[in-house]
Amino acid sequence: MRTPAWSVVFVCLLLTSGLAGLVTATPPRPGTEDNGLTENETATLWSRDADAYLNETAYRQRYGESRTPIQQLANGTDITFTRPPATAATWTRNDFRDLSAGNSQTSLYPDHASLTSGRFIDDAHATVFAVHPSTRGHLEAGETPLYVAPEGAIRGFVDYRVRIPDGHHSNRSSITWALVDDGISAVRLKSDDDVIVRTGGSHTPVLAYQLDDAWSTTLTLEADIDVRLKQTTTTTIGNRTQTEVAYRTETITVADSLDVEVYNLHASAYDAAYPNGDTGVAIFQSRPWQGYTLTEDGDSRVRGVWRFYTARDPRWDRLTQATATDETEIHSEALPVYVHAYPSRIGPRAEPIRDGPTILDSWGRERTSPHATLPETVSVEVVDRAYTPTYGLAVRTDNLDRDALSVSGIVRGVDATPITSTVSSGPDRELRESRLTAEVVSQTNEQATVHIELRDTATGSPIDLTADERHVSLNGESGGGYIAIADQRVRTNESGVAVVTIDQPGVYTARYHPGTWLVATPAYVSDTATVRWHPLGTLDGWVGLLIEVGWQFIPFVVVFYAGRQILRFFGLRDDSERYP
Structure with a gap:
């Protein structure tokens, strides 16, 4: 198992201090539970807990032991992951063994259980504990589907209590009741209306399922509960006693349902060759996915917008223990933990950071922020505005092993080899070099006109970006390439020419931004051109400058002349006039 990457920094804890104790039904203190995880792994599970940091000095005084840096970090903030971790399923699988049902006179159930009662059976329920591998996706407000792997296991909890009728006694007769037998006779798992798994009776059933052909479905956990009681009726007639025995x-049947999205990962990949030998790769999948690797060792990879955290299902924090006379709330010994996926403000990333792939574009239907779907106690860098969920992601790389190309999903263990379509050798999406030129063709003191020309380097043919504009991007919006200069976007005409007017002196760089090679035919690589403009670059500019400077000096000349005249008027002479 690959070690998860921590996406938070421990230094932030040094800014926080305080005292906070652990209360009932909160995550266990590090080192107090053995659930198949290390102490550090266990500490990363609890993103729903209150992040009230207990500093290390106070912790040692209270518990007589120290914590690792990861445990201290998890006590003060939430730890996120770049890939769906296995820790949630491991914890849930092992912690589930601590869940025990009551006896025949006692029923245990969480508050969200759907209770059913009959004549002799009371407080009966079958409740889904957890399903794994799975990930709860936070797509936007009102949309938080539970994605489950096509093959996995669902764990449930079934319990009930037997209501034994009170006996009846009179002078001549009596009725008594006794429990003969009770139990769970069968447990089933349905996908919509079809039974896909059957098993014997159990209070804590584990049902392995397979949902290869489904897209979305409702999983229903069903259990049959049987009770058999003995009714004894004794009647006294004179000196004779008559006893009748009947069995009731x-x-x-109790059930619980869970709506799920079956996470089948089927990705399509497209690649093309750049003139310098680089490769363009674009991969599409119709559901959220984590990213893809470009090399066998996995060092060259791309991540989408999704990040992950783990949190318990708080509905299982406490259970109700019900008898015929009392109901008591008790602490639950088992806490199911789920993986959650959310769109991060960090956005798509490529690795290695410095010399790894270059992200070209991403596609997906724009969604609103799912910030409201996260509990207040979860502190992660979720996007706070509209975002693109990266259902498609394109990169440029000089390090691609097509045989090793692999896509990773947001559900742990669900990966896929994309269906690849190589377009570099075909004429439909040929990547070519472009040549961009820019020249000042006319100018005044106030503005300049720049003539921009874009051509195919190999053929010399003009590149018409107005025709390119008619292409539609993968988001359904107007697509195509454009040229950016002086905070303006322009497109060349059928002659490959565009004209731009600039009104501020300076050095300007025109840059050609090609349309994506997945849409444009043919497709080109980018190019740049530089142009300079200043009014002093023309004779008129210099004449205008001299006139402007002259006008600026007129007040000084007038003052100087007036001063000399005043001196003459008062009879003052300079040295040349006094001494001939």
Whole structure:
């Protein structure tokens, strides 16, 4: 198992201090539970807990032991992951063994259980504990689907209590009741209306499922509960006593349903060759996915917008223990933990950071921020505005092993080899070099006109970006390439020419931004051109400058002349006039 990458920094804890104790039904203190995870792994699970940091000095005084840096970090903030971790499923699988049902006179159930009662059976329920591998996706407000792997296991909790009728006694007769037998006779798992798994009775059933052909479905956990009681009726007639024995039975079916999205990963990949030998790769998948690797060792990879955290299902924090006379709330010994996926403000990333792939574009239907779907106690860098969920992601790389190209999903263990379509050798999406030129063709003191020309380097043919504009991008919006200069976007005409007017002196760089090679035919690589403009670059500019400077000096000349005249008027002479 690959070690998860921590996406938070420990230094932030040094800014926070305080005292906070652990209360009932909160995550266990590090080192107090053995659930198949290391202490550090266990500490990363609890993103729903209150991040009230207990500093290390106070912790040692209270518990007589120290914590690792990861444990301290998890006590003060939430730890996120770049890939769906296995820790949630491991914890849930092992912690589930601590879940125990009551006896025949006691029923245990969480608050969200759907209770059913009959004549002899009371407080009966079958409740889904967890399903794994799975990931709860936070797509936007009102949309938080649970994605489950096509093959996995669902864990449930079934319990009930037997209501034994009170006996009846009179002078001549009596009726008594006794429990003969009770139990769970069968457990089933349905996908919509089809039974896909059957198993024997159990209070804590584990049902392995396979949902290869489904896209979305409703998983229903069903259990049959049987009870058999003995009714003894004794009647006294004179000196004779008559006893009658009858057996009463009851069967109740209880169920719980869970709507899921079956996470089948089927990705399509497209690649093309750049003139310098680089490769363009674009991969599409119709659901959120984590990213893809470009090399066998996995060092060259691309991540989409999704990040992950783990959190318990707080509905299982406490259970109700019900008997015929009392209901008591108790601490639950088992806490299911789920992986959650959310769009991060960090956005798509390529690795290695310095010399790895270059992200060209991403596609997906724009969504609103899912910030409201996260509990207040979860502190992660979720986007706070509209975002693109990266259903498609294109990169440029000089390090591609097509045989090793692999896509990773947001559900742990669900990966895929994309269906690849190589377009570099075909004429439809040929990548070519472009040549961009820019020249000042006319100018005044106030503005200049720049003539921009874009041509195919190999053929010399003009590149018409107005025709390119008619292409539609993968987001359904107007697509195509454009030229950016002086905060303006322009497109060349059928002659490959565009004209731009600039009104501020300076050095300007025109840059050609090609349309994506997945849409444009043919497709080109970018190019740049530089142009300079200043009014002093013309004779008129210099004449205008001299006139402007002359006008600026007129007040000084007038003052100087007036001063000399005043001196003459008062009879003052300079040295040349006094001494001939």
